[in-house]
Amino acid sequence: MNTVLEVKDLSVALKVGNNTKQILSNIDFTVDKGQCLGILGQSGSGKSMTAKSMLGLLDRNFTVTGSAVYKEKELIGESKESLRDIRGKEIAMVLQNPMTCFDPLCRIGSQILETFQAHTDWDASKQQAKALELLERMRIHDPLEVMEKHPHQLSGGMLQRIMIGIAMIMEPSLLIADEPTTAIDAINQYSIMEEFKNIKNEYNTAMIFITHDLGAIAKIADEVLVLNQGRIADKGSLHGILHHAADPYTRLLIEKRAAVMERYHNALYKEKLRYA
Amino acid sequence: MRNYIIKRVLGAIPLLICISFLCFVFINLIPSDPAEVALRVSQVPVITEEIIAETRAAMGLDKPYLVRYLDWVINCLHLDFGISYTNPDRTVGGELLRCLPATLVLAGASLVLVIFLSLPIGFFCAVYKDSWFDRITRGFIFMTTAMPAYWVGLLLMWLVSIKFDLLPTSGNGSWKHLILPAFTVSLTYISTYIRLIRNNMLENMKEDYVLYANVRGLPQKSILVKHILKNSLHTCIVAVGMSIPQLIAGTIVVENVFAWPGLGTLCITSIFNRDYPVIQTYVLLIGVLFVVFNLLFDIIQTIADPRLKNEVS
Numbered sequence: 001m002n003t004v005l006e007v008k009d010l011s012v013a014l015k016v017g018n019n020t021k022q023i024l025s026n027i028d029f030t031v032d033k034g035q036c037l038g039i040l041g042q043s044g045s046g047k048s049m050t051a052k053s054m055l056g057l058l059d060r061n062f063t064v065t066g067s068a069v070y071k072e073k074e075l076i077g078e079s080k081e082s083l084r085d086i087r088g089k090e091i092a093m094v095l096q097n098p099m100t101c102f103d104p105l106c107r108i109g110s111q112i113l114e115t116f117q118a119h120t121d122w123d124a125s126k127q128q129a130k131a132l133e134l135l136e137r138m139r140i141h142d143p144l145e146v147m148e149k150h151p152h153q154l155s156g157g158m159l160q161r162i163m164i165g166i167a168m169i170m171e172p173s174l175l176i177a178d179e180p181t182t183a184i185d186a187i188n189q190y191s192i193m194e195e196f197k198n199i200k201n202e203y204n205t206a207m208i209f210i211t212h213d214l215g216a217i218a219k220i221a222d223e224v225l226v227l228n229q230g231r232i233a234d235k236g237s238l239h240g241i242l243h244h245a246a247d248p249y250t251r252l253l254i255e256k257r258a259a260v261m262e263r264y265h266n267a268l269y270k271e272k273l274r275y276a
Numbered sequence: 277m278r279n280y281i282i283k284r285v286l287g288a289i290p291l292l293i294c295i296s297f298l299c300f301v302f303i304n305l306i307p308s309d310p311a312e313v314a315l316r317v318s319q320v321p322v323i324t325e326e327i328i329a330e331t332r333a334a335m336g337l338d339k340p341y342l343v344r345y346l347d348w349v350i351n352c353l354h355l356d357f358g359i360s361y362t363n364p365d366r367t368v369g370g371e372l373l374r375c376l377p378a379t380l381v382l383a384g385a386s387l388v389l390v391i392f393l394s395l396p397i398g399f400f401c402a403v404y405k406d407s408w409f410d411r412i413t414r415g416f417i418f419m420t421t422a423m424p425a426y427w428v429g430l431l432l433m434w435l436v437s438i439k440f441d442l443l444p445t446s447g448n449g450s451w452k453h454l455i456l457p458a459f460t461v462s463l464t465y466i467s468t469y470i471r472l473i474r475n476n477m478l479e480n481m482k483e484d485y486v487l488y489a490n491v492r493g494l495p496q497k498s499i500l501v502k503h504i505l506k507n508s509l510h511t512c513i514v515a516v517g518m519s520i521p522q523l524i525a526g527t528i529v530v531e532n533v534f535a536w537p538g539l540g541t542l543c544i545t546s547i548f549n550r551d552y553p554v555i556q557t558y559v560l561l562i563g564v565l566f567v568v569f570n571l572l573f574d575i576i577q578t579i580a581d582p583r584l585k586n587e588v589s
């Protein structure tokens with residue numbers, strides 16, 4: 001079996017007073033080992049919701065229906081505690097805002113170690129060694145010093161890398177990255193993307209890469225799912241989506257992106273002419 | 277860090293000067309003549325204009341306002357707060373010291389009650405939001421904020437002491453005497469703190485770091501206690517700092533209801549007797565307590581918060 005995650009008919013409704021608001025409707029997709037599914041869509045289209053609903057991260061006001069089978073185990077309707085065991089260990093996730101994702105009062109080291117304590121029975125020295133390994137693997141300088149730091153003392157790019165490190169050190173079968181490059185600057189964005197490419201090539205981890213950036217998707221995804229207002233607008237291979245999108249919304253996204261790129265190239269070209 | 281503390285302490289000095297000045301001015305605005313009052317309480321049979329003038333001179337009341345203020349401040353700095361009019365053989369400092377322990381015991385017991393009741397109740401209200409426990413607590417908070425302390429005190433006294441005869445109505449001596457007044461003093465604070473902790477925790481639960489803790493699969497208990505509660509209490513530090521002098525000052529009414537022989541009772545008695553030095557010193561003491569505790573807990577907050585701590589050092 002190569003399929004790591006199979007999602008069928010996933011729907012999420014939100015109860016507000018007596019009304020229900022449909023947030024996701026009938027989402028289907030599968031992710032295989034070593035493969036990366038890109039989820040593309042505007043802000044508010046339900047990308048994060050897709051990931052959160054599978055992992056039981058939504059509160060009681062949301063009703064999740066449908067099925068999400070992870071390695072022959074149904075996630076929807078699974079008890080909170082057993083989902084807690086899966087999260088962070090089998091299915092790891094990297095979030096969008098690294099600057100606000102760490103507890104501001106706790107040292108980075110203790111936040112790394114508490115993740116180990118939740119999922120392993122490693123002793124203190126092994127935990128310490130693993131934490132250092134994680135930081136080194138993510139090319140963090142002075143890992144020992146960084147462990148003693150508080151989140152506000154580190155940059156967004158560094159925190160994002162630590163988050164990826166924490167996700168990968170547990171060797172998960174599925175990695176979900178929810179807009180991991182949106183909140184950081186361009187140089188860090190590049191190196192973070194490289195990090196994800198490495199993970200894909202080295203570990204063969206199944207991956208869901210959520211973004212509204214077509215450029216990022218083009219770098220890493222094999223299959224693409226386009227969401228629009230909580231529904232699947234388009235689905236297919238990266239090449240297929242880029243060149244023969246069936247859905248008008250997807251075409252709009254791609255054309256906009258192409259137009260931006262064209263303007264950008266034109267601007268560069270003009271600059272060159274001016275200096276020539 | 278050291279510089280920061282020194283700077284903050286120095287910064288409090290102008291505030292203390294303002295407080296002492298206001299305290300002096302207000303007490304001197306009271307429309308009766310201190311000299312006359314002093315004579316009356318010491319039961320001088322015939323009060324003539326001459327005797328009043330004499331006493332004024334003896335008490336230094338004929339000197340200019342500012343000079344009298346400065347004299348008073350300098351004396352205060354030497355811990356000499358003057359002599360009580362009603363009991364000329366007692367110093368004001370001695371009177372306050374005599375009554376202080378009872379008030380501290382009452383305020384301390386109230387603080388302990390506040391912490392040990394509001395912390396768990398607030399915590400569980402947030403964790404089980406909208407459960408019957410949370411709803412009952414919210415009703416209780418609503419009721420207590422609408423009832424003044426002296427009224428609650430009287431009500432409790434009637435119910436517990438008179439109806440059921442469980443605890444003594446007034447006086448002090450044993451821990452049994454302490455329960456009702458301490459509970460009365462703490463009641464409004466308990467509601468305030470339950471609400472503060474509950475709302476802080478609910479706010480914190482929406483933060484990204486809680487989502488990320490859940491994403492990492494940390495145990496629910498550790499997320500609640502180690503992260504959410506810790507962050508919520510952090511914002512309570514300054515509030516606690518302000519509540520301590522408030523508790524000490526706030527015992528004034530309750531002490532009188534329960535005849536608790538503390539500063540509050542002394543203060544009310546002094547007001548009836550027009551014993552100016554005592555009133556003036558009491559007001560000054562409470563003002564200074566507010567400044568000192570505010571300063572102290574501000575510094576504690578700064579030291580406890582890694583973000584602020586880095587900023588100042």
Ligand SMILES: Nc1ncnc2c1ncn2[C@@H]1O[C@H](COP(=O)(O)OP(=O)(O)OP(=O)(O)O)[C@@H](O)[C@H]1O
Nearest residue numbers: 014023041042043044045046047048049050179212
């Ligand atoms: N806690 C919530 N309460 C009510 N509505 C919510 C909540 N969270 C999300 N939604 C709604 O669900 C929809 C999908 O949200 P979601 O967070 O999945 O968007 P997204 O595609 O991840 O957007 P972004 O790019 O901004 O992260 C949005 O329309 C939003 O209004």
Ligand SMILES: [Mg+2]
Nearest residue numbers: 047048049178
């Ligand atoms: Mg999102």
